[in-house]
Amino acid sequence: MAKNERYVVGLDVGTTRISCVVGEIKEQGAVEIVGLGEAPSRGLRKKIVVHLEPTVEAIKTAVEQAEIMAGVSVESATVGIAGAHVRSFNSRGVIAVSGKDRTVSRDDVKRVLDAARAVSIPQDQGVLHVLPQEFVLDNQGGVASPIGLNGARLEANVHIVTAPTTSVQNLVTCVNRAGVEVRVPVLEALAASESVLTADEKELGVALIDVGGGTTDLAIFERGSIWHTAVLPVGGSHFTNDLAVGLRTPIPDAERIKIRHGCALASLVETDDAIEVASIGERKPRLLQRQVLAEILEPRAEEIFHLLREEIVRAGFEKMLNTGLVLIGGGSLLPGMTEVAEQVFDLPVRRGQPGGIGGRVEPACGPQYCTAAGLALYGARHRDRGFRERARSPRGLLGNFGGRVRTWFNEMF
Numbered sequence: 325m326a327k328n329e330r331y332v333v334g335l336d337v338g339t340t341r342i343s344c345v346v347g348e349i350k351e352q353g354a355v356e357i358v359g360l361g362e363a364p365s366r367g368l369r370k371k372i373v374v375h376l377e378p379t380v381e382a383i384k385t386a387v388e389q390a391e392i393m394a395g396v397s398v399e400s401a402t403v404g405i406a407g408a409h410v411r412s413f414n415s416r417g418v419i420a421v422s423g424k425d426r427t428v429s430r431d432d433v434k435r436v437l438d439a440a441r442a443v444s445i446p447q448d449q450g451v452l453h454v455l456p457q458e459f460v461l462d463n464q465g466g467v468a469s470p471i472g473l474n475g476a477r478l479e480a481n482v483h484i485v486t487a488p489t490t491s492v493q494n495l496v497t498c499v500n501r502a503g504v505e506v507r508v509p510v511l512e513a514l515a516a517s518e519s520v521l522t523a524d525e526k527e528l529g530v531a532l533i534d535v536g537g538g539t540t541d542l543a544i545f546e547r548g549s550i551w552h553t554a555v556l557p558v559g560g561s562h563f564t565n566d567l568a569v570g571l572r573t574p575i576p577d578a579e580r581i582k583i584r585h586g587c588a589l590a591s592l593v594e595t596d597d598a599i600e601v602a603s604i605g606e607r608k609p610r611l612l613q614r615q616v617l618a619e620i621l622e623p624r625a626e627e628i629f630h631l632l633r634e635e636i637v638r639a640g641f642e643k644m645l646n647t648g649l650v651l652i653g654g655g656s657l658l659p660g661m662t663e664v665a666e667q668v669f670d671l672p673v674r675r676g677q678p679g680g681i682g683g684r685v686e687p688a689c690g691p692q693y694c695t696a697a698g699l700a701l702y703g704a705r706h707r708d709r710g711f712r713e714r715a716r717s718p719r720g721l722l723g724n725f726g727g728r729v730r731t732w733f734n735e736m737f
Contacts, residue, residue, distance in 0.1 A: 329707075330348055330349050331346055331347065331348055331349070331358075331394070331396055332346075332347045332349060332355065332402070332700045332701075332703040332704045332707065333345070333346050333347070333390070333398050333400065333401035333402065333504075333700060333703065334347070334401065334402050334404075334515070334695075334696045334697060334698065334699025334700030334701070334702070334703060335383070335386075335387070335401040335402070335403045335404070335499065335504065335696065335699065336404045336512070336693075336695045336696040336699060337365065337368065337371075337379070337383065337403065337404065337495060337498075337499070338365055338368070338371065338536055338537055338538075338695075339365060339368050339369065339370060339371055339536060339537035339538030339539065339559065339561065340364065340365050340536070340537030340538065340560065340561060340654070341362055341363070341364060341365055341537065341654065341692070342362060342363050342364075342365045342382045342383055342385075342386045343360070343361070343362045343386060343692070343693055343695070343696040344359075344360070344361040344362070344383075344386040344387050344389070344390040344398070344401070344696065345357055345359070345360055345390065345693065345696040345697050345699070345700045346358055346359030346360070346390045346391070346393070346394040346396065346398065346700070347681065347697075347700040347701070347704060348394075349704050349707075353704065353705070354681075355680070355681045355700060355701055355704045356681065357681055357697065357700070358393070358394045358395075358396075359389075359390040359391065359392075359393040359394025359395075359396070360389070360390055360393060360693070361385070361386040361387060361388065361389025361390030361391070361392075361393065362386050362389065363382045363383075363385035363386040363389070364382065365379070365382050365537075366378035366379070366381075366382055367379030367380075367382065367498075368538075369538065370407055370408055370538040370539050370557055371406050371407030371408075371409075371536070371538060371539055372407055372409060372491055372494075373491070373494040373495055373498055376494075376497070376498060376501075379498045380498050380501045380502050381502075383498060383499060383502035383504070384502045384503065387401075387502060387503070387504055398504055399504065399505060400504060400505040400506065400507045401499070401504050401505075401506065401507065401699075401703075402506075402507050402508055402510055402515070402699045402700065402702055402703035403495065403496070403499055403506050403507075403508075403509050403510070403699070404509075404510060404511075404512035404515055404695055404696075404699050405452060405487055405492060405495070405509045405510065405511055405512060406511065406512040406513070406534075406536075406539065406541050406555065407491070407539055407555060408539060408555045408556075408557050409487060409488050409491050410452070410485065410486070410487045410511070410553075410555060411449065411485070411486045411487070412483060412484065412485045412486070412552075412553040412554075413443075413483075413484055414457070414481065414482070414483055414484075414551070414552075415440045415441065415443050415481075415482050415483075415484050416440060416479060416480065416481050416482075417436045417437065417438070417439030417440030417441070417442070417479065417480045417482070418436070418439060418477065418478070418479045419432065419435050419436045419439055419477075419478050420476060420477060420478075421475055421476055421477065421478050422435075425474070426474050426475060426476055427472065427473070427474055428461070428470040428471055428472065428473050428474070428475060428478060429471065430471060432470075432478055433459075433470065433471060433478075433480075436459075436478050436479065436480040437454065437456075437480055437482065439480070440454075440480045440481070440482045440484075441454055441482070441484065443484070445486055448488050448489060448490065449486040449487065449488060449489070450486060450487060450488075450489040450492065451484060451485070451486055452485040452486060452487050452492075452509060452510075452511060453483075453484070453485040453510075453511055453514065454482050454483075454484055455482060455483040455484075455485070455514070455549065455550050456480065456481075456482050456483075456549065457481040457482060457483055457547070457549040457550075457551060458480075458481050458547065458549065459478065459479065459480050459481075460478070460479035460480075460481070461473055461475040461477070461478055461479075462475040462476060462477050463477070466547070468548075483549070483550050483551060483552075483553075485511050485514075485553065487509075492509055495509075496509070507703060508703075508706075510699060510702055511553070512534065512541060512695045512698075512699075513532055513534060513541050513542075513543035513550075513553055514543070514550060514702070515695060515698035515699045515701075515702045516532060516534060516543075516652055516676075516694045516695045516698040517532055517543065517545065517550070517698065518680065518698045518701045518702050518705070519678040519679055519680050519681060519694055519697045519698035519701050520532065520650055520652055520676040520677070520678065520679060520694050520698065521545065521650060521676075522679075523548070524647070525545070525647045525650070526545040526546075526548050526549075527546075527547060527548050528546075528646040528647045529544075529545070529546040529641075529644040529645050529646040529647060530544075530545050530546075530645060530646075530647045530648065530649070530650060531543070531544050531545075531632075531636065531641075531645050531648075531649045531650070532544075532545065532649075532650050532652065532676075533632060533649055533650065533651050533652070533653075533656075533665075534652050534653040534694075534695065535559060535560060535628070535651060535652075535653040535654070535655025535656050535661070536559045536560065536653045536654065536655060537559050537560045537561050537654065537655070538557070538559045538560075538561055539555050539556060539557055539558070539559050540555070540556040540558055540559050540628055540632070540653075540655070541553070541554075541555050541556075541653075542554045542555070542556070542632055542635060542636070544636065544639070544641050544644070544645070546641070546644050551641065551644075552636075552639045552641055554635050554639070556628065556631050556632065556635070558624075558627070558628050558631065559653075559655055560653075560654055560655035560658075562624055563582055563586070563621055563624055563625075563655070563658065564578050564579045564582055565578075566620050566621065566624050567581060567582055567586075567617065567620055567621070570616075570620040571601050571612065571616075571617075571620070572603065572604055573601050573602050573603065573604065574602065574604060577601070577602040581599065581601065581617065582617075582621070582658070584599075585597075585599050585614055585617060586617055586618075586621055586658050586659070587614070587617065587618045587621065587658070587659045587660045588618070588621050588622055588624075588625035588658050588659065588660035588661050588663075588664050589618065589622055589625075589659075589660030589663045589664055590615060590618035590619050590622050592618070592659065592660050592663065593614050593615050593617075593618045594614070595613070595615055596613075597613065597614035597615070598611050598612065598613055598614065599611070599612060599613075599614055599617070618660070621658070621660075622660070622664065625658070625660070625661060625664045626664060626668065629664060629665050629668040629669065630668055633668055633669060645669075645671055647672070648669075648671040648672035648673055648674070649665055649669060649671055649672075649673045649674075650673075650674055650675075650676045651665065651673060651674070651675050651676060651691065652675075652676040652691045652692075652694040652695070653691060653692060653694070653695075654691075654692040656675050656676075656691050656692075657675075657690070657691060657692065661675075662674070662675055675691055676691050676694055677689055677690070677691060677694070678693060678694050678697035678698070680701055681697055681700070681701055
């Protein structure tokens, strides 16, 4: 958060890009983006910090750009957590309702959440989120808030997200050394859903797919809650590497060609389009048809969406995506991605844009900024609900499980 309490900050530390969004809280809780900064990410691999100093400098650059544009000083931020090291699973807790009249109280809800979280996790893992899905009262499911209802048996279904404490702490250290305090680490898919998905999509069933630089994140929502998350170790950088190898051109030139001329579906490209491709060493540049680029990129796009489909089928949610898929992230900007996804899934697909926020910063409306904007929106909606957790130790971030449950409890009730 900036020095003024009216401002919230979202910091998305990705594999290829670090984005910082500053939002101003208006009347009735509306958020307006007033600052945006970004910098190339140099010290991460698949969203895990592998080199401290380049990561710190990149975060500083992104934050400083956002500060200059917004005209405020950034002191703390809501930071996104994602990557293949993040794990998630569903859990269930069951208790007998206490009290003579069998009326569900706040204490009963706390007890059933304690029962749901009483699962064994590896010692190196810490709990990032305990996300409620639904309550079941005397075998009657779909209960959103059981407090005040009568019953003898109370169950709670929750989605638990864990992450290695060392990986999270390394990221927190980088952010702290950049002069910014971490208010709370948030699962990026959860934050992005705040700004991208509509209430109807979350209720009817939707898959949110974030095609990043090093990974592709999947989150499935239904009945207003998150039910499944997964991470694929494939992203936009793999498209770049495919072009570098297939065209025998340096990686920076392959990235430039991908952005300017790339297409993930060969049938969308005119056969007579030609581009100039730089060669490695002192060889002369060559002219290649744009169709060749698409034929290199299309198999990688198909691979990503087939892997996603296999994950969704494995998890048993293939028949629950009633509103289709939403693509976000820098990788979704590649022309033809939505068409390939529609072919693989046979479902409606749209490219997501940050919503629920306003502002004069037009570039922040792109799908590559959905996560950063969602983190700012998440911070605004939860700023007064116990999320001011200090980010000085792994235990403070992930180990305080009871605090996490109390935080959720305060949010819901």
